[in-house]
Amino acid sequence: MLQILLVGFVFILVEFYTYQAFRQWTKRRSFRLIYVLVSVLILGYIAYGFSKFDRSIGQTHQSMLAAALVILFYLPKAIITVLLLTEDAVRLFIGIFQYFNREKADKEANRPFMPERRKFVSQLALGIAAIPFASVLYGITVGRYKFQVYKHVLEFEDLPHAFDGFTFTQLSDIHAGSFDNKEKLEYAVDLINSQDSDLLLFTGDIVNSIADEMLPWSDVFRKLRKHTYGNYSILGNHDYGEYVKWDTEEERLGNFKGICDISPEIGFRLLRNECVRIEKGGESIVVVGVENWGADPRFMKYGDLDKATQGVSTTDFKILMTHDPSHWDAQVLDHPKNFQLTLAGHTHGFQFGIEIPGVIKWSPVQYIYKQWAGLYEKMGKYIYVNRGFGYHAYQGRTGIWPEITVIELRRK
Incomplete structure (x- = not known):
């Protein structure tokens, strides 16, 4: 009252x-x-x-x-x-x-x-x-469909020689249930394909909560090309369907299965606390994908780094996909398996802020998340937080535009 x-x-x-x-x-x-x-x-x-x-x-x-x-x-x-x-x-x-x-x-x-x-x-x-x-x-x-390509070159001393110049595209937070313009999405998919990357990685939140939200757009996302070294995805907090009320547990589980099935339907392999080894020129790197893990008590903690890295050594070069960037400080940085590069999303950059390169980078979300948009480095390790492909909660983006990330790996 x-x-x-x-x-x-x-x-x-x-x-x-x-x-x-x-x-x-x-x-x-x-x-x-x-x-x-x-x-x-x-x-x-x-x-x-x-x-x-x-x-x-x-x-x-x-x-x-x-x-x-x-x-x-x-x-x-x-x-x-x-x-x-x-x-x-x-x-x-x-x-x-x-x-x-x-x-x-x-x-x-x-x-x-x-x-x-x-x-x-x-x-x-x-x-x-x-x-x-x-x-x-x-x-x-306009802003909610103003797709931007952010390109970065990252250098690592322990990157295998064969992967010097290797590129991958990162997408995050599609939130399919929010879209209302097929033409804009087709343009974005063409933009993704035109980057000609070696690998495509998606870091979670493919829908808002319900599997059927992808139905009107699945034919568009099927046009994402099969990248030479694969297309891989993980789950985000919205992909468990826990933000809607279900009449029965069977309905909730059926919806969750439907959300998991979206990834293979549009050409991705879903990684759920597991990893895949990428081979090139007789050498390899490891892509690790964990389920959602958020430091905030409101978010689920299903991610398991130990389970996901079984059979992976400390010296392997690893790209970790984890949806929530708070996972990085809480568990990833000090993990004995040594994750050189982490990819996350989740924050959307709050869909509101001011970004002028070299001048100012501000959003209200920075008072909640230490790493909220772009590249961060600590202890010689990196995390990149994608600003999100779609939008959610409100129908707009102001100053923080939808993002397609392209990262090139170089050997230092």
């Missing part, structure tokens, strides 16, 4: 201050009326979208659009509220200062206690709020 009252208070506060800014921006009653009507309609759709959420179905386009509208409209409104609240605090301070420094005659003249709100501040607040509004709108309409 207290949470509901708190949310209600914040909502009223945000709407009140946003209307104050809009009222100062225009004196035309017709514009104000349009603003109120649009706000009511948007709020109504948001409430309707969330009220229709069904745990037996999971995320739908309707619920994701509702979440996108919350970010699109209430992030700018929150910025306006903070700026006008700050102005009110300053006005209050000035009012108190002036009150105790006025002459008696001035106090009796019934002058306003606080200075009037300045139109300039309201206009400034609206102008600043327009920036995230435009950015999020772009992310919803």
